[in-house]
Structure formats: C-alpha cells, structure tokens
Amino acid sequence: MSSSRDPHDVPLDIRPARPARARAVRPRPVRPRPVRTLVGAAVAAAALVLSGAAVVAVDRPGPAQTADAPAGGHAARTPAERAYRDLLDHGPDAKVLTAAHRAQWRSAPENSAPAILAAFADGAEIVELDVQLTADGVPVLMHDTTVDRTTDGTGRVDDLTLEQVRRLRLRAGLGGAQAPLTDERVPTLAEAMRLAKDRGLVNLDKGWPFREEIWTVLQETGTVRNGLFKSGAPVPEVQEFRSTHRGAVYMHIVTDTNVADVDAFGADQPVAYEVNFDSTADVVARRPFLDRVASGSRVWSNTMWDGLAERMTDEASLIDPGRGWAALLRSYRTTIVQTDDVEAFERWLRTGAGDPVPHGGVRVQAEDFLPGEGVGYHDLDPANRSNLQMRPGEGVDIQDLDGAVSLGWMRGGEWLTYHVQIPRTGTYEVAVRASSPYSPAGAYTVSFDDGAPSAPVDVRTTTSHAKQELQPSGVTRRLTKGPHTLRIGLPADAYQNWNLDYVQLTP
Incomplete structure (x- = not known):
C-alpha cells in the first residue's frame, strides 16, 4: 500500500529513515523503574552548577484578583x-x-x-x-487555515463567520476526506x-x-x-x-x-x-x-x-x-x-513499560513472517516498494513509520504466515496493530495450522497512515501449548490499503 503520509503529519525536513533491524518475537523491552520521580537523578549534576551568569525565568505576576490561581504560598x-x-x-x-x-x-x-x-x-x-x-x-x-480536512465544509477559516463554522461537523481523529463524520462541532x-x-x-x-x-x-x-x-x-x-x-x-x-x-x-x-x-x-x-x-x-x-x-x-x-x-x-x-x-x-x-505484551500473551512482529514466496508468504509484486530492505530477495513491503517497522502496500490475494509459540493451553483472541487513513481500510482473515480461515475482519481507519492502533478482531481460537502457525490472509474482493505493525494473541 502507499506509505505516503497526510500533509498535516509531515514535517518539512525529514531525513531518510535509517535501516532498522528485525525484531525478535518477544515482549518489547521494559524499563523497570518509574520515571516521573527519578528524572532529577539523571540531570541533577548538570543543573546544579553552570558556568557564567545564570538565566532565570520570570513569572510576571498577574492581576491581583485572578480567579484561576491562588495567591503565592497557598496549596x-x-x-x-x-x-x-x-x-x-x-x-x-x-x-x-x-x-x-x-x-x-x-x-x-x-x-x-x-x-x-x-x-x-x-x-x-x-x-x-x-x-x-x-x-x-x-x-x-x-x-489548518481551511476547514476542509477536519470538517464536512470547505473554505478558509478567516473567510467564514463563527455562525458558518458552527454549522460544520467535525471528522473523527485526525480528519481527512474519508474520516467518519461525528456530531461534534468546532469549539x-x-x-x-x-x-x-x-x-x-x-x-x-x-x-x-x-x-x-x-x-x-x-x-x-x-x-x-x-x-x-x-x-x-x-x-x-x-x-x-x-x-x-x-x-x-x-x-x-x-x-x-x-x-x-x-x-x-x-x-x-x-x-x-x-x-x-x-x-x-x-x-x-x-x-x-x-x-x-x-x-x-x-x-x-x-x-x-x-x-x-x-x-x-x-x-x-x-x-x-x-x-x-x-x-x-x-x-x-x-x-x-x-x-x-x-x-x-x-x-x-x-x-517504565513502553508497549508491553499482555500477561500470557504472544506478539508477532509483522516483518517476522516465514520465508519463501508461496511458502511463508505470497506477495503480488516481487519488489519491496517501501523504505526498509530488511529481507533482501523477498518482495514483502517493509517500511519505517516514524520508528515502527511495519508492512505496507497491502493487496487483496496476498498472505503472510508466522510461527507462534503458545505459552499455555487456552483460548486466545487475535488483534492487529494497524493504520490507515481510508474507510474502508481493508480486511483480513485468520487461520491456524492450515485450518479454515475466519470470516473477514474489517480494519478500522486510524485517520492517518502513520498513526497505528491496536484493533481487536473478535476472532478467538483454543490453542494448545507449543508451536503453531498463524496465517493472515487478505481477501481478494476487499479494498486493501493499510499498514500492519504486529499481530497479538491475548488469552
């Protein structure tokens, strides 16, 4: 799928993404200690002594009777x-x-x-x-200077009166032409x-x-x-x-x-x-x-x-x-x-945790698909259209989305197979972390161990190519402890234009 980003998300000067390494199938790294109360320890030495004259921020006192803050010294x-x-x-x-x-x-x-x-x-x-x-x-x-992206209206804000702006309905999330309309109005x-x-x-x-x-x-x-x-x-x-x-x-x-x-x-x-x-x-x-x-x-x-x-x-x-x-x-x-x-x-x-795997769960990174065209995956285009060449000779489109390694250029008829190690026998629900500015964004099926695929699961718009969200599928399977194969299939009759970061199984 196209990995281009919405104009409002793109800084003017972005350097090419540096190559990223494939990530192992394991819980994401966790920092073991809380941070808010420990920040000072990391910077105290540099803050205590500085050469030259110190600079001091000035809090100009406001009006004597402000309603929004107490007088100095009060809790x-x-x-x-x-x-x-x-x-x-x-x-x-x-x-x-x-x-x-x-x-x-x-x-x-x-x-x-x-x-x-x-x-x-x-x-x-x-x-x-x-x-x-x-x-x-x-x-x-x-x-924006216009209302086009985030509402059902058009035109410059400074060409519209407040009454005209008030009539407009806001689009969900970060907006965009295909973002759903809501009943919210411009405040x-x-x-x-x-x-x-x-x-x-x-x-x-x-x-x-x-x-x-x-x-x-x-x-x-x-x-x-x-x-x-x-x-x-x-x-x-x-x-x-x-x-x-x-x-x-x-x-x-x-x-x-x-x-x-x-x-x-x-x-x-x-x-x-x-x-x-x-x-x-x-x-x-x-x-x-x-x-x-x-x-x-x-x-x-x-x-x-x-x-x-x-x-x-x-x-x-x-x-x-x-x-x-x-x-x-x-x-x-x-x-x-x-x-x-x-x-x-x-x-x-x-x-101290970034994006931890739920207790007892399994996470498979999208780029860790099994090797071999027609064996571990099927991609309609033999070339990698994206910006990360992590797996030379394989045509799956691997990209860097602001630090996340994900798969893009999804097309109907393609599929990906993964090895998963189930830690305990039980029933697991499948979820995917995905992104797309489109609605519909796409659909996928889930199957285990060469079994029948699930009914198609719709991928919900996140209103941005680069902003990914975890989306539960509602698909559950009882799996025994030990190794299994998981296949994500893309129905050929569904519109497909989304990115996949990882697949997660939660008991």
Missing part, C-alpha cells in the same frame, strides 16, 4: 493550579509534564471539546490546541479555556498572529495562567507583548536558525523552550546549549514524528523507550514531552 486547589506551579519548576527534580498533541484525538476529533476532556482524564497536564480566527474575529480551534477558544480552567494548561499553537484576540479570551474566562503563548517570533516583538500583557505565560520555539534568541532574552527567560532538531549534531541538540536553556526554563520536546527530535519518536519509544522518551529525558534535558500517545507515555512514566 494548589485544582489540577490546573498544580500544572501551572509545576511548569514554573525548573529544578533538577521537576516533574515531567505531558502535552497532548491536538488533545486526545485518538478518542475524539482533534481540537474538539471531548478530546480536551479525554486528554486531561488520561493524565496530560497540557493540551496543545490550534487557534485560527474567523471572519468576524472570533478565535476558534482549527489546525471556540473561550469554550476550550473554560474546559481547561480547573483541569490543566493549554498550549496555544498557531495563535501568535492572533495574540491580542487570544489575550482577550483569557482575561474574560479567567484563564490567563492556563494559556501558554508560543512562537518563534523576533525577541523584541515577544518582549513587547510580554511587557504590556501582565501575567502572560510564554514559551519560545528554537531551532538552529535562532539559537541566539536564548541570549537575547537575557535574564527574562520564557517559561519553556520548544527545542526542535532533525539531527543530534544540531547546536540545539548539544548538551552545552541544552544546559543553558534548562538552567532557567523547561525544555519541551516533540515526539510525534521523525525530524522533531531527530528519530526519537513515540513509535520508537513503544519498541524501546531508550530510543525515544527515555533518551530525551536522560540526555536532552527534556521535562515536557508533546506526544500523540498520551496513555502510553503516562504508562511509561508510571511503570
């Missing part, structure tokens, strides 16, 4: 107040904060009210929301801030051009301390805004193109820096720069796809946290992680 009364105070903590033992990219889009449409509530419920302290301005000057939540920023007021913080992405309109909303909703302005604008422009907007909370985007901004802020540092790098050789990825930033601000890293923090992604972290989340916290001074996998990241912070 935080709400999760939002705790998140705000944690945000201001830049010490070596500061709590690692979770930022939900476009809120919890896996549960509801991106940038929607249910997605905001789900993100906070799943443990995020921060939701990243995108702001656009309607034709009549109302800030609304929308990632205003004011509605979003009221939802966040007692729950957590809001990263106001894409909102810098509309900062005055956003500021008005924050004042009117009593959420000045909940809203986190962000930009990579020239420092004088940023400082003019901060000096005239009492209480504004601000973070700065930094790459190799504007490293001098850190010094330009002087002692009046932003509360955080979003540090983006596509290579660990970049200046902003090196320890001296990161130590300077972390001495007075938080370091925010993005792990949604390749090229934001080199190849330290959510998908790489699920295979081995040491290739992603753990590496960022250990070696790159990261204390805020923006992720597309909030629940998985929160689980890792609590337990």
Whole structure:
C-alpha cells in the first residue's frame, strides 16, 4: 500500500529513515523503574552548577484578583493550579509534564471539546490546541487555515463567520476526506479555556498572529495562567507583548536558525523552550546549549514524528523507550514531552513499560513472517516498494513509520504466515496493530495450522497512515501449548490499503 503520509503529519525536513533491524518475537523491552520521580537523578549534576551568569525565568505576576490561581504560598486547589506551579519548576527534580498533541484525538476529533476532556482524564497536564480566527474575529480551534480536512465544509477559516463554522461537523481523529463524520462541532477558544480552567494548561499553537484576540479570551474566562503563548517570533516583538500583557505565560520555539534568541532574552527567560532538531549534531541538540536553556526554563520536546527530535519518536519509544522518551529525558534535558500517545507515555512514566505484551500473551512482529514466496508468504509484486530492505530477495513491503517497522502496500490475494509459540493451553483472541487513513481500510482473515480461515475482519481507519492502533478482531481460537502457525490472509474482493505493525494473541 502507499506509505505516503497526510500533509498535516509531515514535517518539512525529514531525513531518510535509517535501516532498522528485525525484531525478535518477544515482549518489547521494559524499563523497570518509574520515571516521573527519578528524572532529577539523571540531570541533577548538570543543573546544579553552570558556568557564567545564570538565566532565570520570570513569572510576571498577574492581576491581583485572578480567579484561576491562588495567591503565592497557598496549596494548589485544582489540577490546573498544580500544572501551572509545576511548569514554573525548573529544578533538577521537576516533574515531567505531558502535552497532548491536538488533545486526545485518538478518542475524539482533534481540537474538539471531548478530546480536551479525554486528554486531561488520561493524565496530560497540557493540551496543545490550534487557534485560527474567523471572519468576524472570533478565535476558534482549527489546525489548518481551511476547514476542509477536519470538517464536512470547505473554505478558509478567516473567510467564514463563527455562525458558518458552527454549522460544520467535525471528522473523527485526525480528519481527512474519508474520516467518519461525528456530531461534534468546532469549539471556540473561550469554550476550550473554560474546559481547561480547573483541569490543566493549554498550549496555544498557531495563535501568535492572533495574540491580542487570544489575550482577550483569557482575561474574560479567567484563564490567563492556563494559556501558554508560543512562537518563534523576533525577541523584541515577544518582549513587547510580554511587557504590556501582565501575567502572560510564554514559551519560545528554537531551532538552529535562532539559537541566539536564548541570549537575547537575557535574564527574562520564557517559561519553556520548544527545542526542535532533525539531527543530534544540531547546536540545539548539544548538551552545552541544552544546559543553558534548562538552567532557567523547561525544555519541551516533540515526539510525534521523525525530524522533531531527530528519530526519537513515540513509535520508537513503544519498541524501546531508550530510543525515544527515555533518551530525551536522560540526555536532552527534556521535562515536557508533546506526544500523540498520551496513555502510553503516562504508562511509561508510571511503570517504565513502553508497549508491553499482555500477561500470557504472544506478539508477532509483522516483518517476522516465514520465508519463501508461496511458502511463508505470497506477495503480488516481487519488489519491496517501501523504505526498509530488511529481507533482501523477498518482495514483502517493509517500511519505517516514524520508528515502527511495519508492512505496507497491502493487496487483496496476498498472505503472510508466522510461527507462534503458545505459552499455555487456552483460548486466545487475535488483534492487529494497524493504520490507515481510508474507510474502508481493508480486511483480513485468520487461520491456524492450515485450518479454515475466519470470516473477514474489517480494519478500522486510524485517520492517518502513520498513526497505528491496536484493533481487536473478535476472532478467538483454543490453542494448545507449543508451536503453531498463524496465517493472515487478505481477501481478494476487499479494498486493501493499510499498514500492519504486529499481530497479538491475548488469552
């Protein structure tokens, strides 16, 4: 299947994926200790002593009677107040904060009210929301400048009035032409801030051009301390805004193109820096720069796809946290992680586990099919159309999706056979971890030990080529302890356009 990605998912500068090694059929690596309370141990030495003058983030006091935070010295009364105070903590033992990219889009449409509530419920302290301005000057939540991808409408947001935008229905997940329509509507920023007021913080992405309109909303909703302005604008422009907007909370985007901004802020540092790098050789990825930033601000890293923090992604972290989340916290001074996998990241912070195999279960990586065309697999095209040449001479299409090794270019009539070792006699349910922006995405059958195949199981859209999700099949089989063969077949009469990461059997 095509492994191209939705335009809104693709960074502008992605280096070719480096070859990945085949993964053995075994539980994914697990880090044995909780992380939130131990981050300081990894970075304390570097944070205690720095050469030169220390830089200090300034928390400008807000209006004397703000409704959204208590006076200094009082215990935080709400999760939002705790998140705000944690945000201001830049010490070596500061709590690692979770930022939900476009809120919890896996549960509801991106940038929607249910997605905001789900993100906070799943443990995020921060939701990243995108702001656009309607034709009549109302800030609304929308990632793109048009409504085309995420709604049933068309046109630029700034050409539509609020009333017109309100008529539109949001599409599920990350949207796209084939994403199912929901009954959810486009929220205003004011509605979003009221939802966040007692729950957590809001990263106001894409909102810098509309900062005055956003500021008005924050004042009117009593959420000045909940809203986190962000930009990579020239420092004088940023400082003019901060000096005239009492209480504004601000973070700065930094790459190799504007490293001098850190010094330009002087002692009046932003509360955080979003540090983006596509290579660990970049200046902003090196320890001296990161130590300077972390001495007075938080370091925010993005792990949604390749090229934001080199190849330290959510998908790489699920295979081995040491290739992603753990590496960022250990070696790159990261204390805020923006992720597309909030629940998985929160689980890792609590337990050290990336994507563990359920107790008593079996997981087979998609690329570990048995060898031999017509014996272990059948592929209609003898060439590997994807970007990983892991198994030379075999035509199955193996690809790297932001750190996950998966199979693509699925076509009806193809099949794959796997060896599975069942640990205990019992009944097992089959699930696949898959992705597709299409609906229908495809279908597959399951058979064991050359037996009859199951009825076709539909693959559900994940609204993105690269965003994979575990999908239970409802197919169960009683299997005896010991070796078995498992075949995944692709019905020839079904549309097929999906990616397969792994097959899982759960008792």
